Amino acid sequence: MAYKHIYGPVPSRRLGISLGVDLFETKTCNFNCVYCECGKNSRYVYERGHFVSPEEILSEIEDFLANHPTPQSLTFSGSGEPTLSLDIGFLLKELSRRYPAIRLTVLTNGSLLWDRDVQQDLLPAHLVVPSLDAVTEEAYLKIDRPYKIYPLPKVIDGIGEFSHRFRKQEGREIWLEVFIVPGVNDDESHTRQLASVIQEIGCDRVQLNTLDRPPAEEWVKSASEEVLRHIRETLVRQGVKIPIDILKRYNVRSELTRYHQDVESAIREALSRRPMRLYELSLMVGAEVEEITPYLDILQREGKVKAIIQEGEIFYHMVK
Numbered sequence: 001m002a003y004k005h006i007y008g009p010v011p012s013r014r015l016g017i018s019l020g021v022d023l024f025e026t027k028t029c030n031f032n033c034v035y036c037e038c039g040k041n042s043r044y045v046y047e048r049g050h051f052v053s054p055e056e057i058l059s060e061i062e063d064f065l066a067n068h069p070t071p072q073s074l075t076f077s078g079s080g081e082p083t084l085s086l087d088i089g090f091l092l093k094e095l096s097r098r099y100p101a102i103r104l105t106v107l108t109n110g111s112l113l114w115d116r117d118v119q120q121d122l123l124p125a126h127l128v129v130p131s132l133d134a135v136t137e138e139a140y141l142k143i144d145r146p147y148k149i150y151p152l153p154k155v156i157d158g159i160g161e162f163s164h165r166f167r168k169q170e171g172r173e174i175w176l177e178v179f180i181v182p183g184v185n186d187d188e189s190h191t192r193q194l195a196s197v198i199q200e201i202g203c204d205r206v207q208l209n210t211l212d213r214p215p216a217e218e219w220v221k222s223a224s225e226e227v228l229r230h231i232r233e234t235l236v237r238q239g240v241k242i243p244i245d246i247l248k249r250y251n252v253r254s255e256l257t258r259y260h261q262d263v264e265s266a267i268r269e270a271l272s273r274r275p276m277r278l279y280e281l282s283l284m285v286g287a288e289v290e291e292i293t294p295y296l297d298i299l300q301r302e303g304k305v306k307a308i309i310q311e312g313e314i315f316y317h318m319v320k
């Protein structure tokens with residue numbers, strides 16, 4: 001069966017083996033983020049509606065699961081803002097009933113989480129990852145370029161209200177994603193304000209992301225490792241007590257502030273013996289997962305290492 005609405009599975013470091021579910025056929029969004037990998041909006045879509053057939057989505061997922069190993073996550077993402085779909089509630093409910101062992105993840109720009117219907121729709125999910133790139137009006141307008149009916153305080157209050165409601169259910173998590181655009185939201189003052197918003201909202205993790213694919217606007221650059229570490233340190237100093245992950249992807253060794261030839265050699269040596277899961281490699285090399293992932297990024301970019309999905313897990317192996 002050829003699939004139109006699902007893609008992957010992708011070996012994702014944060015979500016595990018993730019099968020993507022796209023609720024749209026063309027870019028459909030109420031934001032027009034400068035870093036969007038789907039390109040610029042040709043028009044804003046700001047009203048919720050029915051975009052693709054939910055039955056078709058369910059039958060594609062059913063076919064996929066009947067013929068492939070089970071992924072760890074069914075991830076609603078793709079070419080637009082998933083909460084614009086009026087079918088998301090039905091799909092989440094149906095998928096949680098049919099496949100209770102698979103985690104349901106929704107990546108959202110967070111703009112509609114103040115809406116009680118959207119909140120209700122998302123309740124059957126297990127993990128919701130709202131973006132919050134900006135806590136000042138100026139940065140919000142510059143990075144996310146929202147459709148004009150979404151004032152920032154309403155969006156922030158909506159994320160907080162939803163987070164509170166969603167996390168009351170057992171085992172549910174909210175991870176807040178912040179996309180750092182150098183020169184717009186990476187300064188000390190913005191980071192301090194972000195720290196207090198994070199504490200007001202209440203969530204389980206913060207993920208600092210930055211550019212690693214061609215953006216909608218050419219002026220957007222990737223934040224350096226140093227800047228991302230500094231933002232994390234500032235958030236911690238300002239009282240953020242939950243884990244803060246850095247999601248940056250690396251292309252070349254010079255991007256690493258602390259490059260060690262011996263760590264890279266140990267990774268290559270370990271993987272030349274046999275394919276390994278990330279935690280095994282970390283134990284073998286004697287370095288934290290966060291320390292070895294930049295090396296894996298670079299070796300993957302160079303085509304020397306590959307991530308493969310085997311028996312429902314992600315393994316790294318050397319390319320011969």
Ligand code: SF4
Binds near residue numbers: 036079
């Ligand atoms: S919210 Fe997502 S899909 Fe919409 S413009 Fe931003 S990055 Fe693109």
